[in-house]
Amino acid sequence: MRRAALLLALGAIAAPLPAAAPARAQASEEAIKAAFLPKFVRYIALPTGSQPEAEQPYYLCVIGRDPFGATLDRAAASEAIDGHPVAVRRFANADAPAIAGCHVAFVAGANDQQTADTLAALRSQATLTITDSRWSKSRGMIHFTVAAGRVRFHIDDAAAAACGIAVSSRLLALAIDVKQRTP
Amino acid sequence: MRIEDITGRWRGFPIAVTGALVALLLLAGILIVAQGESSYLAQEQRETHAQADILAASVAAALDFGDAAAARESVETLRVNPQIRMAAIYDRAGALVAGYAPEGTTPPGRIETTASSGADAIVSKAPVTRAGKQLGTALVAVDPQPFSTRLRRYLIVGLLVAMAALVAVILGLAQVTLGRANHELESRAAALTAANAELTHQINERAKAEEQLRQAQKMQALGQLTGGIAHDFNNLLTVIQGSADMLQRPGLAEDRRKRFADAIVEAASRAAALTSQLLAFARRQPLKPEVIDVNQMIAGMTELLDRALGERVIVETALVAEACTVEADRAQLVSAVLNIAVNARDAMPEGGTLRIATERREGEHSPMIALSVSDTGSGMDAATIERAMEPFFTTKAAGKGTGLGLSQVYGFASQSGGDLRIESTPGHGTRVTILLPGSDRASAAEQERRTVTGGDRTGSVLLVEDNEEVGEFAEALLRELGHSVVRARSGNEALEVARAARFDVVLSDVVMPGMSGLELAETLATACPALPVILTTGYSDEIARSGTGGRPVLLKPYRLDALASVIDDALRDGATAS
Numbered sequence: 001m002r003r004a005a006l007l008l009a010l011g012a013i014a015a016p017l018p019a020a021a022p023a024r025a026q027a028s029e030e031a032i033k034a035a036f037l038p039k040f041v042r043y044i045a046l047p048t049g050s051q052p053e054a055e056q057p058y059y060l061c062v063i064g065r066d067p068f069g070a071t072l073d074r075a076a077a078s079e080a081i082d083g084h085p086v087a088v089r090r091f092a093n094a095d096a097p098a099i100a101g102c103h104v105a106f107v108a109g110a111n112d113q114q115t116a117d118t119l120a121a122l123r124s125q126a127t128l129t130i131t132d133s134r135w136s137k138s139r140g141m142i143h144f145t146v147a148a149g150r151v152r153f154h155i156d157d158a159a160a161a162a163c164g165i166a167v168s169s170r171l172l173a174l175a176i177d178v179k180q181r182t183p
Numbered sequence: 184m185r186i187e188d189i190t191g192r193w194r195g196f197p198i199a200v201t202g203a204l205v206a207l208l209l210l211a212g213i214l215i216v217a218q219g220e221s222s223y224l225a226q227e228q229r230e231t232h233a234q235a236d237i238l239a240a241s242v243a244a245a246l247d248f249g250d251a252a253a254a255r256e257s258v259e260t261l262r263v264n265p266q267i268r269m270a271a272i273y274d275r276a277g278a279l280v281a282g283y284a285p286e287g288t289t290p291p292g293r294i295e296t297t298a299s300s301g302a303d304a305i306v307s308k309a310p311v312t313r314a315g316k317q318l319g320t321a322l323v324a325v326d327p328q329p330f331s332t333r334l335r336r337y338l339i340v341g342l343l344v345a346m347a348a349l350v351a352v353i354l355g356l357a358q359v360t361l362g363r364a365n366h367e368l369e370s371r372a373a374a375l376t377a378a379n380a381e382l383t384h385q386i387n388e389r390a391k392a393e394e395q396l397r398q399a400q401k402m403q404a405l406g407q408l409t410g411g412i413a414h415d416f417n418n419l420l421t422v423i424q425g426s427a428d429m430l431q432r433p434g435l436a437e438d439r440r441k442r443f444a445d446a447i448v449e450a451a452s453r454a455a456a457l458t459s460q461l462l463a464f465a466r467r468q469p470l471k472p473e474v475i476d477v478n479q480m481i482a483g484m485t486e487l488l489d490r491a492l493g494e495r496v497i498v499e500t501a502l503v504a505e506a507c508t509v510e511a512d513r514a515q516l517v518s519a520v521l522n523i524a525v526n527a528r529d530a531m532p533e534g535g536t537l538r539i540a541t542e543r544r545e546g547e548h549s550p551m552i553a554l555s556v557s558d559t560g561s562g563m564d565a566a567t568i569e570r571a572m573e574p575f576f577t578t579k580a581a582g583k584g585t586g587l588g589l590s591q592v593y594g595f596a597s598q599s600g601g602d603l604r605i606e607s608t609p610g611h612g613t614r615v616t617i618l619l620p621g622s623d624r625a626s627a628a629e630q631e632r633r634t635v636t637g638g639d640r641t642g643s644v645l646l647v648e649d650n651e652e653v654g655e656f657a658e659a660l661l662r663e664l665g666h667s668v669v670r671a672r673s674g675n676e677a678l679e680v681a682r683a684a685r686f687d688v689v690l691s692d693v694v695m696p697g698m699s700g701l702e703l704a705e706t707l708a709t710a711c712p713a714l715p716v717i718l719t720t721g722y723s724d725e726i727a728r729s730g731t732g733g734r735p736v737l738l739k740p741y742r743l744d745a746l747a748s749v750i751d752d753a754l755r756d757g758a759t760a761s
Contacts, residue, residue, distance in 0.1 A: 036248060080314055
């Protein structure tokens, strides 16, 4: 029953994405993640100084390895938050100075250490970090996991709060678990 | 505008007002219920919609991320509200994502089929949107309160309306009843006013009629009186005129002359008695009280009574042994007894017994002498007794009585300080009692003796008389008696004459134009204190009012010996005084 509902839900989300049609599980998982990434922007509130100027897009950066490709570009293109489009930027590592403009960043280093370094570099600015990694040092504020065949995520609200980012309670409600911010 | 017009015009008003009020109340009640019902439904609708909105908002993220479990959790939270029958989330394509329904049923699988679920439920759908894009639909179906529950709520309103209507109806009825009672009262008052006016009119008519009757009775009585008096006087005048005519004939024999002269004297004295009776009735006659022993007087009258009452009437007397002295006018008392006796005789046409009794009674202040005359005649009824003492009231045929008898007796008795009582029963006779104050003075029989009859004194007399005939007559009489006479025609003239010459006595009329006899006497008393004044009058209000101040009075009509006697007394008193 639950599974049927999940499949239905997945179908519903995947339906508008033409590239999501392939039946491969791997591709499905990445596609779902690619669909989730722009949506996260909606459920967070960046500190006032870090928000984009009027007419300027939210920058969704993929730092390091890019598992999504064009799927992410399409998902981002269909998203618009309060008149701001979502633009995807890709960087090899965190060394580029342009990563300072990233509002949301998916970090996937060649290994966990590299990911951890990148995250450490981003910690100085108000960027919502998202990772696939499960290692604690290389965990972003949101990191994906697959539970019971479903793509789900954990939220480290404490880390988000440390960067001045507020995460919507609705998003928190969808997380498998939440590392509560210290009051 | 009269009050009836108003009440008439507005009589239907209370009913109309009451009807309108009741209708208004009922309408208001229905409106309140309808409004309450519709507002309740609207409220439910709003609440359901709010629920759906909340649900939609809370599942937006779940739908966004395709998290059916999270959506179900959101939906399941609504279960705590028992009124929510069904809640469901449909995705953009209209397929059910999550939801719950009452026990034994499932939410419709497609959004399109939800319209038919639960006919009486309030269903509200809210779009689940994200950035203006619809992600799906939240549906909430709410069981409205059962109609019976709502009805119970409206029952209170209905009850209030019913009570208000009842009050209005009662008030209206009361108003109508009051109006009707008012109207009835008004009509009764109007009837009463009319009756009162009629009664007043009748009373006035009656008073007028009574006044006319009284006037008529008075005129009738006056007619009777004058008729009787004229009759009596004509008889007497016939005698006087005839006798005087005879006396004027020459060569009449001395004895016949004397007979005619006697007849004139007799007739004149009867006429005088008649006028004195009239005056007594008018209570204007100056009484000449003297001390009388009533017993002696009655004893002396028996013969007279026997003769006056005829043979059929037996006269009895029952006189007490002790003296019954009174101070009264003898002639009047005798006349009174005679009057009553004649009435008694008339009441006994077939004969009977007349009983005269005397008695001493203790009065309030002094002993009273009761002189009662009783008969065995026909008696009188109460109404007759009541009017017996009324002047001019008589039961006798016209011309036979003046109706003055008892009235005169009553006048005499009350004027003498006494009273008159009449007791009578029809068929059992009548008793008339004269009450007079008793006197402790000795009978004046001896005093009378001392009256000197023959004083042959003569003197100069000042005669004051305004009436020419009487003046001439009196002057002639006085000269005949041997007095020298000077005549004055008024009080002022008399005063002048009295100052100019000396007189032994003044004989003055009382009623004169200008200065009256009494005023003259008073003036002379200061000017000439020694000059005695004799007053003469037929009757005088002034004498009755103020008395004569101790001066002798010669009552008109007077006769020669009376004139001679009073002048003699005055001359003698004047002589002894000087």
